[in-house]
Amino acid sequence: MTLLHIQNLNLSADSGKPILRDVSLTLENGQILALIGASGSGKTTLALTALGHMRPGVRHVSGQVLFRGQDLLRMSRRALARLRGRKLAYIAQSAAVSFNPRIRLDRQVTESSRIHHTMSPDAAHARAREVYRTLDLPTGEAFYNRFPHEVSGGQLQRFMIAMGLHEMPEILVCDEPTSALDATTQVEVLKALDTGIHASGTAAILVGHDIAQVVQVATHILVMRNGEVVERGTVEKILHHPEHPYTRRLLEMHRGFDAESGTMAETVAAASATAVSPSDRTDRAPLLEVRDLAVCYGTGGFAVKALSGASLTLNGGEMMAVVGESGSGKSTMARAIAGLVQPSQGEVLVNGRPMERDVLKRPLPMRRAVQITFQSADTSLNRHHTVGRILGQVLTFFGERSKERRAERIRDLLEQVHLPADYADRKPSQMSGGEKQRVNLARSLAARPDVLICDEITSALDNIVAASVLDLIAELKRELNIGILFISHDLSAVAAMSDKIMVLRNGEVVEQGPTAQVLGAPRHPYTRLLRSSVAALRLGWLEEASALHRSLRDELGA
Amino acid sequence: MIRFIVKRLAAGFVLLLVISLLIFVGCEMLPGDVAQIMLGQSASPENVAALRAELGLDRPAPVRYLAWLWGTFHGDWGVSMTSRQPVSVMLSERLSNTLTLAGLTTLVSVPLALLIGMVLAVHKGTRLDRVGTIVIVGLCATPEFLVATLGVLVFSIHLRWLPAISYVTPGTGVLTQIKSMLLPLATMTIIVTAQLARMTRAVVGNILTQPYVETARLKGAGPVRVIMVHALRNAVGPLINIIAMNVAYLISGVVIVETIFAFPGLARLMADSVQARDLPVVQACAMIFSASYIGLIMVADIVAKLFDSRKEPGAPS
Incomplete structure (x- = not known):
């Protein structure tokens, strides 16, 4: 049965710049749909519309987001609030800032049941403990009642997952739930998420940037680029028969490293x-x-x-x-x-x-x-200086007095980092993240x-x-x-x-x-x-990795 | 927690000692001589010297400082040089007037300002917020004397509802007293409410952009719950300090309003005493103002600490 049906959705920034272009998708019962793409591809914005939520600065242009036939973007605030936390739940990217620092974790996890009056306090208490156990969190009332700053990053992210699953929602939206964690912790949290989703039988939308990680959990994949869907299909189809060149490039990134043997x-x-x-x-x-x-x-x-x-x-x-x-x-x-x-x-x-x-x-x-x-x-x-001035300062500092020679060196440096010579006149705000990092490198090389x-x-x-x-x-x-x-x-x-x-x-x-x-x-x-x-791009990796992790953690003595 | 409070109390005491020294040195540096002023320009040097000896002004400064400090701790603030009354008697009447006015103003303006600030923060960016912010910033920028004068003009001169002068005479009925205090009270409430509401809007508005507020909204929490359960406890720390500063201002910094309404408060007593070179009174007022600042900020810090879950790392929660 179709839970969520997004139809020709167009969203734009306040400036009018499109964020999502004509995006459509459906989510059936039991499906776990991964949204993959670079930052700025609109994947988080799309995922949040499944909660009827648009962050400040995002505008609805056209299209519908239908949850069981009701358009979430046209719903009253009150009606929307009744669905959120109960039918539509959210797991934020960074648990460190997404938990209220002044409220005990258990209170926050069970808050939805108090907002929506879905369970008695005792039932909510029992349900939370059931989920904590599923997610392999340490046991003990004292632990559950800690404040967010008193547990580790991986534990905090698991509390966040517990909060999302508490009401047994119909759709769980996960916004890059592991990207703020250390690599070793990512495996364990990903495994907890996988277990949690399957134990509660919810459908999910999983936003991710690491394709090898999301295929471990997802059943379907949607590849996004610049606000458009470039390819979609089951995990098997995307893994084995990718059609779009962009999808192939994303997959290539992972084929280089063979984690199993550790060689390149x-x-x-x-x-x-x-x-x-x-x-x-x-x-x-x-x-x-x-x-x-x-x-x-x-x-x-x-x-x-x-x-x-x-x-x-x-x-x-x-x-x-x-x-x-x-x-x-x-x-x-x-x-x-x-x-x-x-x-x-x-x-x-x-x-x-x-x-x-x-x-x-x-x-x-x-x-x-x-x-x-x-x-x-x-x-x-x-950010107030041009690239030429940023690089020139380093050259002057190390004793290059001639203006002509400085200009020449700046051209050479930009060439070394594969940037056009006219970038010398640009300011950092006029460049992409990758270009800025190249300038940052050129600044070091200038010495x-x-x-x-x-x-x-x-x-x-x-x-x-x-x-x-x-x-x-x-x-x-x-x-x-x-x-x-x-x-x-x-x-x-x-x-x-x-x-x-x-x-x-x-x-x-x-x-x-x-x-x-x-x-x-x-x-x-x-x-x-x-x-x-290091996630391997094949199905079943997560099972093996988390089993291996457990034995290695034992060996390390935690 | 108790260790924290004791530490803060000790620090406050030391700070007060340092301030007492500063006050004393400051008064020493004031130009002019009490004896000379009391006797007038034509007084003979012998008479001036005799009065100085009578007032104890001929002793060396450190001795006078220690004598004053010792007296202060025993509640003996000395004798006013101009009225020859004990300073403590002069202070007690003024202090109770000031505290009544400051207390009433706080009681009205703090809840009002928090409410206005939170409503504006929740509606940030809407027309209500824009109009409200313009009014509040406008009131913040309006000098107190203008608000006070307009109040007198409208309510005392045109409507004749309230007295223009709020000279409280002991023994009159409660109703008359309240009526006579109404104009200064309204003036100060307007000024303080505007300041506090502006800060509340900024503090709460900032908290409402935090990711954990988005999390709460996506759990289905309505605006009231978001504010009362999630935002307010994070706002207590910054807000309580702003409130403490404003209350301290109400005790010490309202000399203009007191002057306009001829209200017999502490601030005006101090201003008058400075003019008359009545140093015991000046010193006593300065000590009371400093103590009220230190005390209020200390209370604010302790309350903020009580609301901070991150107290004492490692302590069992």
Whole structure:
């Protein structure tokens, strides 16, 4: 039976710019429909219309959203409120901001039953506990009655799922329910969501950006691009017989990395062939050498060890991936090497020369040698300056006085990051996310560094855009023969192109070595956990991964 | 929680000590001499010196400071230099007038302002909000003396409903007292309500854009529930501080309104005493104003803390 029928829906921004163009879809009982697409494709906006909700700035132009024959977009607020939370439920992207910080979790989970008077307090209490158990949350009344800041990110997202399922809704709308979590936690939350949906038998709309993850849960897929549906079909059809070139590209992104064996088939071989062979430079000191680096935050009894005893060597033309979940100390290490935080012990050597610990005490040539590119181009680039001015400032700082030579270098830098020369006159607001990140890279390259540290530079980008930035990094590594330290929480992104890899956990290096070796035969259970968290593009992966996760978590002793 | 309160009380006490020193030094730096002013320009130097000795002004400043501080803690605020009355007697009458006016204003304006602010926040962007905001911002920008003068013009001179001067004489009936206070009360209520409503609209409006409010709406919560259950408890922290500042202002900063209506309040007493160089009274008033600010902000902080679930990390919840 058809639950939801969206007919020729057109939505626009307040400015008149279309957000959804002539979108139609149907959702039958028991179906789980995944909406896939880049950010800005309109997938979240479309999903929210299934709740009769449009965020501020979105306008209804034409079309209908029929739930059991009633148009949600023309319904009175009161009638809509009666459906929400009871028949149509919502799971937000980031549980961290989507729970009220001042209300206990259990009260929030059961709130719908009090709003709609659907259950007695006792029944709501029992129902919530039933769902908590299904979702594999820790047991205990004290735990259920915690405040949102008192549980972990993965647990909070499971409470969010419990809240969505509490009233046994007919349609559950999930807006990228795992994208704000660490890779290892994503697997577990995705499994909980899958179990929860199937246990309650609800139909669902699942918004996702990682196609390999959503196929684990979904029955049908809708691929969106620029507000239009480009392809739709069952999971099997999309996986095995994709028709639209865009769908094929989305799938390609995942075919490169074979998570099961941990190798990148051809790519690793290709990368090591082009890399400068270390034997060429045995007589010289390595480009970057880090010895026993440790960083503490705070002092005295309150000191927290963010990084303990990390050592590494990096040669020109080499790339080392640093992976680990948030809080593992990878950014701390990057900042300590760059001199932005003071290490409590250890040293950093570039070309065999020890570096001052504090970047402010480093002389100009020493500063030039190590450059760092940050995750968010939006906060790194001054939005009031043109690209030419942003790059020019770096050149002036490092002593380029001639205006002509600066202009020439800016042209070269833009060419290096594959941007047209006329981008020098643009401001950050006139560029896309991927373009801004390229400028951000060019800003680091303007110093002509020996070592480039990339701190999560692709995390904020969509898969396809991120892949093109990664290609650019690989190219820069080859052409400029610089050493690259690439920090990422996404193993699949970096495994493809790094020569070496370092795995961090709770500030300690758990494993380190050539990428093919470490990922091919990981010795530490945590590395295996990370590797098994990379979604494989085949059905049934989630079952295996979550089973593997459970045993690895046991082995790690939580 | 108790540790927090004790800590805040101790900090408030130390702050008050520091302020007492500042007040004393400030009064020392005032130009002019009480004895000279009391005796007039033609007084002989001997007479001035004799009066100074009588008033204790010839002792060194640190001694006078300690003597004053010691007296203050014992409720002995000294003797007024001009009226020769004990300061505590002068203060008590004025203080009760000020507290009555401030208390009544708070009772009326706080609920009214919260209501207006929340209604505007819920209807943000609608015509109601636009008109309401213009009126409120307009009132915020209107000087008190204008509101007060217009009030006198309309209600006292044209309509003759209310007295233009609200000089409260002890012993008159309650009704007369209330009637005489009505104009200053209305003036201050208008000013304070406008300020508070504007801040409430900003604070609540900001909370209503938070993702957890969207979550609540998508659970089917209506506007009343969203405000009462979800928004208000998050607004308590910022709002209670704004309210405390406004109440403190009502106690100490209403000298203009008090002057216009000839209302015998504390603020005007202080202004008059500064002119007369009656330092014991000035110092006493300044101490009371400072203590009221510190006390009110302390209460606000404690209330905000009570509403904050994130108190004391690691404590059992």
